[in-house]
Amino acid sequence: MKYVNPYIIQAYLTCPREAWLEYHSISSYQDQSLLILGRLIHETSYKRDKKEVLVDNLLKVDIVRDELVAEVKKSSRHKKAAYMQLAYYLYYLKHEKGITTKGLLLFPKERKREEVVLTEELEKEIEKLLGDIENLVQKESPPLPRKTRYCKKCAFYEFCYADDGE
Numbered sequence: 172m173k174y175v176n177p178y179i180i181q182a183y184l185t186c187p188r189e190a191w192l193e194y195h196s197i198s199s200y201q202d203q204s205l206l207i208l209g210r211l212i213h214e215t216s217y218k219r220d221k222k223e224v225l226v227d228n229l230l231k232v233d234i235v236r237d238e239l240v241a242e243v244k245k246s247s248r249h250k251k252a253a254y255m256q257l258a259y260y261l262y263y264l265k266h267e268k269g270i271t272t273k274g275l276l277l278f279p280k281e282r283k284r285e286e287v288v289l290t291e292e293l294e295k296e297i298e299k300l301l302g303d304i305e306n307l308v309q310k311e312s313p314p315l316p317r318k319t320r321y322c323k324k325c326a327f328y329e330f331c332y333a334d335d336g337e
């Protein structure tokens with residue numbers, strides 16, 4: 172199975188078209204953040220200090236020793252995408268680095284927290300997601316645009332709706 176940039180997972184859960192477009196525009200460095208993450212995990216295993224990885228201005232992952240703590244900066248509307256992204260990190264660390272750890276999602280604005288445990292069920296969900304994404308990005312063209320509440324803030328808005336006259 173192929174790993175993808177964590178951002179593709181997040182994009183896929185909000186708009187498959189965006190995931191396709193992102194994948195094909197960033198594919199040359201798509202594995203970089205995973206490589207960086209793997210290296211940081213390795214380094215922090217031996218130190219007490221905290222390292223921070225910022226993913227797409229949405230998910231900030233702190234690595235404290237072997238623990239992953241992610242803060243969801245926006246509202247819990249983005250929860251599913253953030254949850255799956257953190258679960259994907261846990262999956263990657265387990266299978267690629269041999270590190271089994273838990274994750275913690277924090278929603279500072281809403282004063283909520285949620286533990287993310289990589290259960291067998293969640294692993295299957297990640298594998299299905301990766302399979303679905305792989306099928307999607309192998310297609311020659313992206314799915315047609317579908318207007319959602321995410322469109323206005325999307326980097327591809329002009330590209331998708333250039334002819335709309337909006």
Ligand code: SF4
Pocket residue numbers: 185186188189192315316317318319321322323325326327328329331
């Ligand atoms: S503008 Fe809307 S339809 Fe187009 S990629 Fe972005 S979210 Fe998807």
